[in-house]
Amino acid sequence: MIGNLKQYLSLNPKILTGLLALVAASLPATIKINGFIMLLSIHVWLMTVLIAKYRFKFPMAPHHYLLILIFLLHVIGLIYTENLKYGLSYIERIYPLAALPILLGSLQFSDKQLTRRVVLLAFAFSTLFADTLYLFLPGDSLDNILSTTRTYRGLYMLFSLAIILYYAFLSPVDFTKVYERVALYLMIPINAFLLIQSGSKMAILLLPVVVGIFLLFYRRKRIQLINATLIIALGSLVMYYLIQQNDFVSSRIEKLATEGTDYIRLRNWKTNWSAIRENPIFGVGTGDSVDELQQRRETWWQEYIEEYNSHNQYLEITLRLGTPGLIIFILLLSLHFMHSLRRLDFIYLIFILIFSLSCLTESLLVRQKGIVLLAFFSPFLFETSVPKRRRLDDVEEVGLSTNSETPAEKY
Numbered sequence: 001m002i003g004n005l006k007q008y009l010s011l012n013p014k015i016l017t018g019l020l021a022l023v024a025a026s027l028p029a030t031i032k033i034n035g036f037i038m039l040l041s042i043h044v045w046l047m048t049v050l051i052a053k054y055r056f057k058f059p060m061a062p063h064h065y066l067l068i069l070i071f072l073l074h075v076i077g078l079i080y081t082e083n084l085k086y087g088l089s090y091i092e093r094i095y096p097l098a099a100l101p102i103l104l105g106s107l108q109f110s111d112k113q114l115t116r117r118v119v120l121l122a123f124a125f126s127t128l129f130a131d132t133l134y135l136f137l138p139g140d141s142l143d144n145i146l147s148t149t150r151t152y153r154g155l156y157m158l159f160s161l162a163i164i165l166y167y168a169f170l171s172p173v174d175f176t177k178v179y180e181r182v183a184l185y186l187m188i189p190i191n192a193f194l195l196i197q198s199g200s201k202m203a204i205l206l207l208p209v210v211v212g213i214f215l216l217f218y219r220r221k222r223i224q225l226i227n228a229t230l231i232i233a234l235g236s237l238v239m240y241y242l243i244q245q246n247d248f249v250s251s252r253i254e255k256l257a258t259e260g261t262d263y264i265r266l267r268n269w270k271t272n273w274s275a276i277r278e279n280p281i282f283g284v285g286t287g288d289s290v291d292e293l294q295q296r297r298e299t300w301w302q303e304y305i306e307e308y309n310s311h312n313q314y315l316e317i318t319l320r321l322g323t324p325g326l327i328i329f330i331l332l333l334s335l336h337f338m339h340s341l342r343r344l345d346f347i348y349l350i351f352i353l354i355f356s357l358s359c360l361t362e363s364l365l366v367r368q369k370g371i372v373l374l375a376f377f378s379p380f381l382f383e384t385s386v387p388k389r390r391r392l393d394d395v396e397e398v399g400l401s402t403n404s405e406t407p408a409e410k411y
Contacts, residue, residue, distance in 0.1 A: 016107065017115045019044060023376060024123035028130035028156060031368050038096060038372070045103050060105035063339070064379050066332040071097040073321045073328070077286035087287025093368055096375035104379040116384040120347065121167065124160040128187065131157060131194040151362050152369040154200020155354065158210060159377075161191045162350040165214050170346055202361050206354050213353075217346050265311055265361070268303045271296050272315040283322035292319065309366050313359035316366065336378055340385070348381040 019041045026034040071094055081087045109115050131153060167175060168184035175181055195203055275284065275292045284292045290307055297304035310316035318326040333356045340348035355364065355374060364370030 015044070016109075017118050020115065020119045020380070021122035023372075024119045025126035027123060027369070027372060027376075028127055034368070034372060038100070042099055042103060060101070061382060063332065063335050063382055064101035064105035066328055066335070067101045067375060067378070068098045069328055070317075070321075070325065070332070071095070073325050074286045077283065077321055079285075080282065081285025081287040083285075083287035083291050085287070086290075087285065090286055094365070094371050096368075096372050100372075100375040101379045104376070104383055107383070109384060112384040112386055116381075117167070119380065120163045123156075124163045124187075124191075127156045127160040128191060128194065131198065132190075135194065135197060149367070149369075150198055150200050151202070151358075151364075152367070152373075153198040154195060154203025155358055155364075155370075155373070157191060157195040157198055157200075158203045158206055158354055159351055161188070161195060161207075162210050162214070162347055162354075164188055164191055165210075166346050169214075169218055202358050203354075206357060209353065209357075210350055213346070213350060217344075264302055267301070268293075268308055268311055269315060271303075272310045272312070272319055276315065276318050279319070279322065281322045281324075283318065283320045283325065286320055289316065289319045309363045311361060311363060313363050313365055316363040332378075336382065339382060343385045343387055345381070345385045348385050351377055351381060 019037075022037045023034070023041055026037045074091060074094060078084065078087045078091065134153070164184055164187050168181065168188065175184060192207075195207065271293055274296060279292075283289075290309060293310070294304060294307065299305075302308075310319060314326060314329070317329050333352060336352045337349070337356070340352055358364060362370075365374065
């Protein structure tokens with residue numbers, strides 16, 4: 001009995017890929033659904049350690065330790081926080097920052113390319129499906145299965161679009177059948193349409209960045225680059241038309257173009273900065289960030305009435321943890337950015353860029369939607385990224401390989 005269980009739990013590649021795909025696919029769902037699937041994956045991982053005695057990969061990459069260190073700094077921040085109740089609830093929310101890097105950083109993927117493809121497309125399909133439901137069903141009817149805000153919808157859709165662009169154009173070896181490629185091509189305008197409908201200003205502004213990087217990667221032959229550019233130009237015209245037809249989105253874009261960042265957000269950042277200047281070393285603690293801001297706001301301000309967070313993750317983490325927290329967070333993102341550049345990994349690079357830039361206007365690590373997004377995809381993309389290789393027939397530049405790597409190559 002124990003022998004069969006050991007054999008079953010030895011992290012069969014199909015079981016591993018399926019669990020990771022479920023975690024990715026459940027990201028648009030409620031915290032309860034996504035949290036249950038994460039805990040299930042962690043329990044399977046623990047059983048492999050205790051029963052199957054699976055040989056895991058240690059030590060892990062430094063990138064993963066930085067995520068864990070951010071979690072530990074928040075735990076230490078409980079010592080000097082006044083609002084301990086909120087601090088403890090926040091620690092419960094950010095446990096993926098420690099758990100997921102350990103899980104993903106210690107696994108040995110037998111087929112990185114297959115695992116990455118399944119997990120990323122599971123996320124993309126799930127995101128498209130969830131946003132389609134938002135489009136056709138009233139929001140109240142989805143409260144039990146889906147939970148997200150405009151910001152996260154836009155961020156998810158933008159990352160989903162990058163995934164689809166990669167598998168549609170940059171990696172044709174993965175999908176060679178005509179109906180598969182047609183399906184991917186059709187998903188691109190659907191994804192772009194849903195992204196516009198989300199109304200996320202940051203996601204819409206970052207869209208040209210994603211498209212520009214895609215064109216830099218898509219430089220195989222001149223005629224194909226011209227065709228891709230024409231397709232993108234046509235798509236841009238369609239998107240411009242869709243924006244003009246959507247009064248809510250067009251008004252938000254017009255306001256941003258004429259006024260820049262709204263004065264409420266700027267005032268909120270100034271309030272954050274005044275609090276940070278008084279607590280530059282250790283911050284105010286894990287649970288006191290909102291309370292500290294509320295004390296500095298006028299009671300008639302919108303940010304006071306709605307109890308806004310920092311609306312900037314760099315300010316948020318500095319306010320909570322002080323300068324050391326900010327340095328570690330920037331170092332984490334910088335290491336991932338440099339690693340994605342060294343590997344010339346399109347999806348990895350896009351993820352780090354859009355997450356880092358979105359942190360300028362949103363506190364992404366306040367909600368579990370952003371916490372799990374970073375805690376899952378940054379170690380996953382790191383672990384499944386391999387050096388770019390050029391195919392001998394010069395048909396495609398592929399960002400993935402199943403070749404074995406030495407530790408020096410890995411880091």
